[in-house]
Amino acid sequence: MRAINPWINFNGNAEEAFTFYKSVFGGEFAKIVRFKELASDEFQIPENEADKLMHIALPIGQNNVLIANDVPEFMGRVSENENRSKIAISAESREEAERLFNGLSAGGDIEGPIGDSPWGSYAGMFRDKYGIEWIVDFDPNYNG
Template sequence: MATINPYLNFPGNTEEAFNFYKSVFGGEFIFLQRFKDTPEADKLSPAEQEKIMHVALPIGQGNILMATDALESMGQQLVNGTNMSIAIGADSEQEAEKLFNGLLNGGKAEMPLQKTFWNAYFGMLTDKYGVQWMINYDYPQN
């Protein structure tokens, strides 16, 4: 069964925000990756390379608060109210495709489902009601 978690986008202050959330909720980050550690790092300025590509903070029983810095140089623009997505963790590629295609009906694909450098099958879309979704299936580690 798929899991659902909130995914937040920040205009360059994800690290500050998540250190704040960590001080409120406690716990430790289970994942933190900077843009400098991605295959596209050489296309970014030194300041952008230090921004957060992905961070994850467990909150409560099985919930994970996740986020990224939205970089304008990558064509990302934030508007208050649309700076959040619902992230779905699928159990298989087939489930990811079923969920993605179902939610896409009448909506718009922002990033088609595809294999990624972080060893996942991932896609993003906005449904016909304006809700933003991220669908992710993590391939098993060898």
């Protein structure tokens, strides 16, 4: 396994928060993906959410990455006292990603089945049988 990293959900202010985190931790953003970049006929993005962040990553130290996204309004507001974050696992292969996804999600609720993502990785998202939220991801372009 490459790493386990925190993933934080925001109610529309992920960019503001991550600009602040960057001012504290230093470094540069490794990835920024806005919802409008994923828009298609099958995945319509309302104009008021087009510039919100679907994904932002800030490397911290040698092996850690702080990751976040804005939760689209159609999914409801994030309870900032409850389900605000996920544990993100960066797998070393598609096979490892599938094994971890299938094992950890057993008995839980799959939010996004594992498969090829629009941003080029192989990823899936679920809440395990204990209520913990996870994202398992394999990025073939990862250079870490």
